[in-house]
Amino acid sequence: MIKRQIVIVGGGFSGTALAIQLLRQNNDQVAITLIEPRDDLGEGVAYSTQDPAHRINVPAARMQLSEHEQGDFDRWYRQQPAFSADPASLCQDGAVYPQRRQFAKYLRAQLRHALQGSSVSFQHIHDYARDYRDGYLYTERGAHYPVDQLVLAISHPAPVIPSVFEGVSADANVVTDPWQPHALTSIDKDACIAIIGTGLTMSDVVASLRRQGHRGRIHAISRRGQLPRSNLSGPSYPEYRLSPLSPSPRTVREWLKYVRQNVVIAAQQQLPWQVVVDDVRRQGQAIWQQFDLAEQRRFLRHLRPWWDVHRYRIAPQVARVLADCLASSQLQIHAARLRAVYRVADQFALTLDLRRGGTKKLLVDNIVLTTGPAHQQLIASQPLLTSLQAQQLITPDPLGLGIAVNAQSQAITPAGEVNTRLFVVGPAARGRFGELMGLPQVADHAQSVAMQLVNRSYQPISERCPHDVQ
Template sequence: MPSLNIGIVGGGFSGIITAVQLIQKAEIPLVISIINERETLCKGIAYNAYSDKHLLNVIAGKMSAFADKPGHFIDWVLRQPGYKVMDRTLLSNSFLPRRLYGQYLCALWAEYTELATQKNIQITILDATVLDLEIHDDLVSLWLDNDQHVSFNEIVIATGNHLPRNPAIADMNFYQSHNYYGDPWKQEAVCNVDEHYPVLIIGNGLTMVDTVLGLLESGFKQDIYSISPNGFNILPHRHNGLTYTKLTEELKDSMRLTDLVALVHKHVKAVREFGVTAEPVIDSLRPHTQKFWQSFTDEEKLLFMKRFRHLWGVARHRIPLHTHDKLQQLRIEGKLHIVSGRLLNMTDRGDAVLVEYNDKKQHQRKVLSVGRVINCTGPETDLMLMPNNFLKNCLLKNIIAQDPLKLGIRADTHTYQVKNKEGICAANVYTIGSNLKGELWESTAVNELRSQADKLASTILQKYIRVAATTVLPQPV
């Protein structure tokens, strides 16, 4: 029987767990290659954290890499030095370091590469960036930045989180400045900061929190400013994981966005009477979000993005209580300033950056001198705005298409095959993870990605069995 050659672009959680599922399920000859850039194999962006203060934003009990083995991560944690004597329930309900989760994924991968050897499955890791993709008959070819050219029967695009977009300002040349840090996930963003000036963080979400903690850990003592359009307060996880069920009893199979918003308002009002805030109500929608998103019209999705996205983000993206306390303390001490406003311009003055912005609350144009600017606005999703991204080439060649809101790539949400702009599925190119945000909205967290990886592995292997029964599989050279 000829081998099935599978190429996986991206070796973060999505890529690695797809490979793990393929290894676990395979009963056919298999060759798996993972192409991953940036030395982030297994950990990806999220679990390659440079500090132990960077915590998971989901309790450990919900972070198993396998949907059908909910205790898998905790079982592993309890075998690690420093955790062996800990209480299981306490650990399951704690927000553990993301770095520890990265170690879990590396250990898991080591275990499965061992299993691959036993099952005669060939694994190749290519430390390279994919620059381009082409489809020739039944094979998919990839061009890598090390001049290698590799072909596969099936390709999985698991490219995950892209760098944030540079916000629009009067002089876009500013972004060449050595005082600007466009990658907030690298430790260098918080190291060797000039103590004479404050730091400006663009964005006010979870990465802003990580960056503040990183700056403190590296000994930075000056003021920190964060600017975002709304300056919402980031919320802590509270109400002890309260599960609210009343709203879901009133959900119908298909609902218009306005009816859903009215229902949420009604329940938020109801829980407020008992001193509870909106988060348990929003959380209760989580298992239904993908279904509703898929039933919304493009106009409803656009309305959601304009009117409710930020509020939704605040309710959904919360931080552990002790991290929240730390931020509040910094604000009380006058060290952390959360500004709501719009950036107008930034000018490099050598050792400092002059930041001009409109202060939304005070209706005033203001100027601030900072030593460093760190972009924490969150991953970019519009492929056309990304420099040197192979997905942009795929878009220009109509191998893939973006959803109307440019949140990700169009794909069949059952088979995960990518679609072109005519809506036709590519036979052997698949995607999972945050590329599916436009199709599913919630396609980011481990609990979504582990199920996608599981389903995708079954889809690919079942297809092989069907195809191999009738035709000879082309073998890449």
């Protein structure tokens, strides 16, 4: 029997979750080829870190492969030797925040399990996809694979070096990609460090430095100087549902007002703001898709920085490290724009334009860039995607968040046509779907794409989001 060849490019969380869902479908007319250069599947940028200071940023009970498996990672983790070896993963409220690599291990256990019960053929090719032409995918090692349906599961390109660093980026004391293994280990414990960015990656870097016994001063710099907020770690709270409102809010401004009102209502019930944001997040895809492009742009321009720090929270363990460093003044946060960076003898001089006015000079020994993945540069970041764009098979989404797709997560061409053989899975499709970065939304998306790949009558992802979110 000739099998339908499904080729998945990228074996991070999205590609691996998709493969697991396809295997579970057990459609023996399908053959899966997963191209991923890393030895281990399920890692990608987020879960490949071996640093024990890097923890998942939501409780394990919220990370699963589908909504029917609620709590499965949590149950799995508590049975692993890693749990007893890492008592710090357990919080006062009973929630666990394992080290991130544990989630990749869990995914691989799920993949093994899916393989055992499936008659679908599956191969992991340890290679890098470079090109796609006339129904074949070509790899760096010179192999080629026939493709009936191609799935792009590539989300996080390496960070782009801001132009202000052009003169110093090759310097050994400038870390341009802190996700590289051992990127921080050569930094002297007493060095004064400037971290560019104050988000999740900065939190990872500070946690790593503290684990290494860093004693020197750390300056973290970003335009607004906003830190990611902490997840709750005290008593557990009931799930909060946004209070009904008729008619439901339509614009970004109306939503902001409505969410603020709900924070007040929740506070009257002795509930923290986090439970309100959690419900907004649950409805995130529906809310996003009811906005037109102008409203989506408005959100990105005005609200996104605030949404990000409240929505992408950090594990209580990491929040404690940041709080300790701030309390001891080892860590200082600067709300500022970086105007200039240059070498002064064996140090770097940084000129900051402070948000509140005035300038400030800093002298530091090392610089670490934590500006995060360059999602706007996703297509330009690698040959496969640039080739697909040159062949008019894919195009960036109009918001610059990733790749343009339709409601089935099929790629849209620059001419606006749908490419029914080319799918995008994971955060690269979030311009269309909205909230599609953390789990469980990415897991749900992978499951939906799997269903569409094997079963064309499956209801499109977006149609599963009710138009009226109330």
